[in-house]
Amino acid sequence: MKNSAKMFWTGLSPDEAREALVxxxxxxxxxxxxxKEAVSQxxxxxxxxxxxxxxxxxQPIATAHEMIRQGFKDLTLSFQSxxxxxxxxGAAMIARPDHCSIKRIELAYWAHEAFGLSPTWRYLAERSMxxxxxxxxxxxxxxxxxxxxxxxxxxxRGPLGGDIKDSNRTKIMDCPFxxxxxxxxxxxxxxxxxxxxQAADMYxxxxxRGSDATCSEIAMASARTIVTCEQLVSHELITSAPKDVGIPxxxxxxxxxxxxxxxxxxxxxxxxxxxDEIRNFxxxxxxxxxxxxxxxxxxxxxxxxxxxxxxxEYLAKLPFKRIMDARAEEACAIERLA
Amino acid sequence: xxxxxxxxxxxxxxxxxxxxxxxxxxxxVGTGLPMVASLLAIRTxxxxxxxxxxxxxxxxxLKCGLPLSxxxxxxxxxxxxxxxxxxxxxxxxxxFADYGFIGGAEVDMYGNLNSTMIGDFPDGYQNxxxxxxxxxxxxxMAASCERTILIVPHDKKKFSEKLxxxxxxxxxxxxxxxxxxxxxxxxxxYRVITTKGVFDFEEQSKRMRIIHTFPGETVDxxxxxxxxxxxxxxxxxxxxxxxxxxxxLIREEIDPTxxxxxxx
Numbered sequence: 001m002k003n004s005a006k007m008f009w010t011g012l013s014p015d016e017a018r019e020a021l022v023x024x025x026x027x028x029x030x031x032x033x034x035x036k037e038a039v040s041q042x043x044x045x046x047x048x049x050x051x052x053x054x055x056x057x058x059q060p061i062a063t064a065h066e067m068i069r070q071g072f073k074d075l076t077l078s079f080q081s082x083x084x085x086x087x088x089x090g091a092a093m094i095a096r097p098d099h100c101s102i103k104r105i106e107l108a109y110w111a112h113e114a115f116g117l118s119p120t121w122r123y124l125a126e127r128s129m130x131x132x133x134x135x136x137x138x139x140x141x142x143x144x145x146x147x148x149x150x151x152x153x154x155x156x157r158g159p160l161g162g163d164i165k166d167s168n169r170t171k172i173m174d175c176p177f178x179x180x181x182x183x184x185x186x187x188x189x190x191x192x193x194x195x196x197x198q199a200a201d202m203y204x205x206x207x208x209r210g211s212d213a214t215c216s217e218i219a220m221a222s223a224r225t226i227v228t229c230e231q232l233v234s235h236e237l238i239t240s241a242p243k244d245v246g247i248p249x250x251x252x253x254x255x256x257x258x259x260x261x262x263x264x265x266x267x268x269x270x271x272x273x274x275x276d277e278i279r280n281f282x283x284x285x286x287x288x289x290x291x292x293x294x295x296x297x298x299x300x301x302x303x304x305x306x307x308x309x310x311x312x313e314y315l316a317k318l319p320f321k322r323i324m325d326a327r328a329e330e331a332c333a334i335e336r337l338a
Numbered sequence: 339x340x341x342x343x344x345x346x347x348x349x350x351x352x353x354x355x356x357x358x359x360x361x362x363x364x365x366x367v368g369t370g371l372p373m374v375a376s377l378l379a380i381r382t383x384x385x386x387x388x389x390x391x392x393x394x395x396x397x398x399x400l401k402c403g404l405p406l407s408x409x410x411x412x413x414x415x416x417x418x419x420x421x422x423x424x425x426x427x428x429x430x431x432x433x434f435a436d437y438g439f440i441g442g443a444e445v446d447m448y449g450n451l452n453s454t455m456i457g458d459f460p461d462g463y464q465n466x467x468x469x470x471x472x473x474x475x476x477x478x479m480a481a482s483c484e485r486t487i488l489i490v491p492h493d494k495k496k497f498s499e500k501l502x503x504x505x506x507x508x509x510x511x512x513x514x515x516x517x518x519x520x521x522x523x524x525x526x527x528y529r530v531i532t533t534k535g536v537f538d539f540e541e542q543s544k545r546m547r548i549i550h551t552f553p554g555e556t557v558d559x560x561x562x563x564x565x566x567x568x569x570x571x572x573x574x575x576x577x578x579x580x581x582x583x584x585x586x587l588i589r590e591e592i593d594p595t596x597x598x599x600x601x602x
Contacts, residue, residue, distance in 0.1 A: 161507030212422030
């Protein structure tokens with residue numbers, strides 16, 4: 001056995017994760033509530049928070065806003081590739097450390113693809129403000145999968161060869177069957193999963209359109225799951241094609257209908273990326289790395305997060321055209337009759 | 339085919355990248371210029387190319403335009419098969435991906451790629467000089483696609499003897515069977531496309547070798563812009579400039595907003 005990095009669990013250990021589920025009320029009950037209620041009930045200081053979506057697709061933005069409004073500390077963020085989710089939480093840590101502190105990040109990628117690098121990631125990492133644990137997309141995805149499978153670890157080729165295996169808790173052993181080196185990755189069982197989906201019923205059965213990303217695995221691995229959805233629909237409609245249900249109700253603790261809950265990221269069938277809104281936000285952070293004032297960023301949080309009571313009120317402050325543009329662009333990718 | 343006289347460094351990368359892609363193969367496409375190059379290949383010599391995007395989409399026709407993300411809605415419409423990240427990476431681990439097509443910030447003579455950090459690893463890992471986005475799926479593609487194609491802007495500092503961090507393993511230290519011995523699959527880096535030329539890896543030493551110089555460059559000018567000793571293929575040749583039609587396709591049809599291909 002090589003790479004004997006010190007072992008510890010972030011979030012729940014596999015045995016604790018099992019115990020959490022054993023003790024959970026798994027009844028099919030009405031889980032609708034406000035985002036304010038969901039966040040205060042199911043997220044705690046010190047939690048390992050699993051972030052669903054992929055880069056700027058179906059990021060749990062509304063939930064991130066509510067978290068900042070309420071204030072949480074010592075968070076661990078776990079995700080494969082993310083954009084605006086950690087960007088908003090991390091920017092809050094820069095502008096309003098009294099309302100958000102991130103202790104640790106386990107990730108594969110934090111940037112915005114066509115919309116650029118993440119100034120927040122650079123700011124936090126280059127000042128050693130967060131503990132970093134690098135993985136790859138497949139590594140993080142199968143760590144959640146192992147958590148969802150109820151296993152303590154999973155084998156992978158992903159981190160072999162390079163420096164990723166020496167940046168994290170990977171162990172390399174000789175495969176007992178082939179004799180060749182194989183990497184073993186520890187499961188990830190976050191305390192809470194934040195997932196945004198296209199549709200859910202009041203019990204938490206979810207339908208995801210487009211890429212599933214790793215949302216099902218994160219929800220199944222986590223002790224608690226907050227689902228926000230574009231559309232809250234009847235149980236009959238959700239179960240009209242049962243194989244379309246990507247996350248089953250017992251894995252979900254809260255269901256909140258939040259249209260545009262992933263904005264300014266994208267949500268298939270509903271809206272495309274709002275490049276303008278993403279670039280505007282990144283533009284508030286970039287100057288701070290170069291010694292500029294954080295006042296503009298603070299003002300953004302004052303206006304759009306602390307100055308409103310809900311994500312709906314934030315959306316209402318945006319230019320209507322920006323929302324309509326994001327809708328129209330998505331319509332190009334998915335022609336259908338209303 | 340009229341040669342273009344007005345093209346940018348990124349545009350010739352895209353053209354060279356597309357030409358490396360073979361028709362009817364499965365290519366696992368990373369974000370950015372690899373997406374543009376794959377679309378150009380589909381529009382020109384490789385209509386049967388099958389792109390796979392790591393967020394899950396397999397074989398989309400990409401009729402709605404250039405995706406801005408590998409998880410973009412545009413990668414989903416018309417795709418033959420879509421699950422999520424696990425399913426996509428398992429395709430590569432199983433051997434379904436002929437090529438992985440990735441970019442990076444820094445490369446060494448064995449095609450190892452860095453997209454994680456500039457600084458002192460491992461001692462300075464928690465205190466990087468410059469923090470880059472991280473692997474994304476690049477390390478997985480490097481470990482499991484049959485061959486990889488790399489795009490790296492050519493710069494003496496970025497073509498370095500020793501990387502700050504190896505995110506996506508290439509031919510490792512170049513020793514015989516290095517990849518197999520480390521537990522990886524696939525033959526590793528196949529081509530490197532830069533702003534100055536196209537490179538392969540010499541069979542025995544696994545060292546990077548110039549095979550094509552871009553117009554305006556010479557073997558010597560490329561060597562001078564490289565931080566390690568480059569090998570030169572015996573039949574090194576000049577890469578034909580992009581055609582007017584290729585440049586028109588990139589500018590007017592594939593990336594009309596300049597999302598990835600910068601005009602300057």
